[in-house]
Amino acid sequence: MSSSIRLSVLLLSALFVFAACGDDDFVDDIFDGEMDELVQTYADRYEANLSYPAATTRLDDFDDEAAYDFQEEFVEELVDRGDEVTGWKLGFTGDAPRPFGAPGPLFGRLLRSQSRASGSTIDISDTWVMGAVGVEVALIIGRDAEFELTDFPLSREQVLNLVEGIAPLTEFPELGFEEGLMGINYRDLIANNAGAKAYVLGETTPLSELQIDIDSIDVRIFRDDSLIGESFSGDALGSQVEALEALLRHLAERDVTLRAGSIIATGSLGGDLGLEPGEYRFEYEQLGTNTFTLVE
Template identity: 35%
Template sequence: MVHAEAAAAALLKEHDDRTPFHSIRADYSIDDLDDAYEIQASLVRRLRERNNADIAGYKIGLTSPRMQTMCGIPHPIGGSVLRNRVHASGGEALLSDFVHLGVECEIAVRIGRDLSDGYLPSTVGEMAEAIAGIAPALELVEDRQADYKSLDMLTLVADNSWNAGVVLGEFRESWPDLEAVEGVVERNGEVLDRGHGRDVMGHPFVPLLWLCRHLAKRGNALRAGDIVMTGSMTPTYFPSSDESIRFSLGSLGAVEYRFKARD
């Protein structure tokens, strides 16, 4: 039987102590994903209490082949985003505040109406009817110097799928064909990588269909106003010095954040 409360307390202490990421599955009898998400729920509750922060929405990770290959995990994972970790484009983060900060470039959506067991979309078209806005976004991930060659999926999920915050661009109430939209990642004005909406499970709304069912299985649901990160179009980038990361989505605009090595 999983020791969820003890595992969540241990993960929180490891973050406080800046302990490098490692598997805790044997220490706390974590046998499967259900166990891992039970620990995640306890960890998120502790973080909410510590920060006096509500859940602003959710992240979906590992939604592109390149991200799944990077982490060696062949399916999506989910996590919660706390409201105190939601940032506006144009701000900055201090790298020394993190053990090892990564940046992922994504399409964020704002949910327009409650989605519960009574109404769970089953197609991309039905999902689109529940979306109030689309924005370019960056996810901040704290991998605590994880070794990707021996990455333990269950500990990763238990650790709230590594979410350390999100940076949001301006939300647009209409959008072009998201399969074809190109995302361009730039570092200090120089192109680093490119991706397309279709790289995210064929369409960025497909992960949302997965999330609806994931939440329903755990007695939860997407609500109007929730922000959801649909997954990175390109592999995680790890800033190492003073640099500005910009992610643009054509007519959908851009999001930008600066990362500083020191004050």
């Protein structure tokens, strides 16, 4: 037998033994390398305001846990580049069936770079590839909180004791993917940090000063002084308390502490609005007004 044939046989034998032993380290290294490369791409696209490539079409075995792992790596990369986590957001808090096959609400992180003051003017084309306008409220967390899964369900009092204040909030998710909306599923949205891209935060009212139920705050929505919609604060998962508890359960599953000062965007109060130019004014009962202008 020639030396070249003998070498080929030895290599094939080694590969057979490698596979038979069930050693997946090599495969895992390949997957991790692909994920790291895609995380860098996501961070670059986020900063350049370009569409994301769908992670589900590029990474194998991309289940919910893998999607949230990817999101964590993506956000950590943005933090390494100088950004800062300011809180959390919930998505798909409406009634089932939810978009893109989502089995429940999605969770993501809010970042300092996404924050806009009430009264801001925001350029649509400079900020989103394909965005939307979500009418929401924000809960401001007053103290650190960490729970075990065995602690759930929490009482209403346990949840509300974490909340220091409440504020008007408009959250603008990014839905721009290279494959288009028909070519993605909900795990792609988990991967892109639940679409977090920008938010406008109004003035905070201490929860102790709120004179109506936290789920009974009426909201009126105006564009260019015309009333275009109405909603109420209890429309996110049926209750602000339920929305915050859902986030707390998610954080418990991932051994994450909710930090004091965090802004919690609890989900859209009704369907999202399209990104149309105009002057927007959202009037919140007892909380005041949130305003912004969208331009092209």
